[in-house]
Amino acid sequence: MSDLLADATAELYEADPDEFMARRGELVARAREAGEQAAAKQIASLRKPTRSAWVVNRLVRADPEVTGRLAALAAELRDAERAMDGGRIRELSAARTRLVDELTRQALGDLPPAPAAVREEVTATLDAALADPQVAANLGTLVRAAHWAGFGLDPGTQAPAPPPKKKPAPAEPSAERERRHREKIISAERTVAEAGRTVDAANAAERQLEDAVRRLEGELAQARQELAEARRRAYRAESQQRRAAETLSRLQGKPSGPADVSNNT
Numbered sequence: 001m002s003d004l005l006a007d008a009t010a011e012l013y014e015a016d017p018d019e020f021m022a023r024r025g026e027l028v029a030r031a032r033e034a035g036e037q038a039a040a041k042q043i044a045s046l047r048k049p050t051r052s053a054w055v056v057n058r059l060v061r062a063d064p065e066v067t068g069r070l071a072a073l074a075a076e077l078r079d080a081e082r083a084m085d086g087g088r089i090r091e092l093s094a095a096r097t098r099l100v101d102e103l104t105r106q107a108l109g110d111l112p113p114a115p116a117a118v119r120e121e122v123t124a125t126l127d128a129a130l131a132d133p134q135v136a137a138n139l140g141t142l143v144r145a146a147h148w149a150g151f152g153l154d155p156g157t158q159a160p161a162p163p164p165k166k167k168p169a170p171a172e173p174s175a176e177r178e179r180r181h182r183e184k185i186i187s188a189e190r191t192v193a194e195a196g197r198t199v200d201a202a203n204a205a206e207r208q209l210e211d212a213v214r215r216l217e218g219e220l221a222q223a224r225q226e227l228a229e230a231r232r233r234a235y236r237a238e239s240q241q242r243r244a245a246e247t248l249s250r251l252q253g254k255p256s257g258p259a260d261v262s263n264n265t
Helices: 004-014 018-032 036-044 051-062 067-081 086-107 114-130 135-136 174-252
Strands: none
Touching: 004 018, 004 036, 004 051, 018 036, 051 067, 051 086, 051 114, 067 086, 067 114, 067 135, 086 114, 086 174, 114 135
């Protein structure tokens, strides 16, 4: 990637999405003026990010440690799943939830209050980056939010095959049953962890909506008070208008002076 293209990419994916199209046009023109036709073409092909994708891009560009923290935890999760270590998986799943929540707050902390949908998409994207290496690789230049609906490893990332085991003797079928039972426990633990993340996201959305409702109710109460006061002012003004009109009518109908009396004799 040329310096011109790298600088343009960094600027576009750090800037507010509302400024993306206009600024991209300016950067394309600048590249062409500099004789960098290939860079100009590549800059023109850069796609505008959604607001939630921009929030994540802005986070990882402002704090380079974010990608490292995500990568380190993702590696630990994969190791635990390969080892089928249920206790470790539970511990890391809790750490996963804490890290995603922390980074979501960090990403949105210095921005105006975001809609619940944006917050949920930021959380989902960070969570997907822990499970899908492709999402992790695109952090910083994401154009839309990412979602990971599965559990554990990305399906495209195959865990190494376990070492071959001796075929259990027919007289000892309990070993196979124990293995299947352990696999079911681990699968259930993953399901519980994922459900916990869903509950956390739903609770966060509920809190935001409650705050919004309280704010709107306060604004409605204030508007009602202002409406009542406006009605009182209108009533007083109408009363004054009627009294003034009555006064004017009386004045207009009153004789201007004593009537002349003529004696016809």
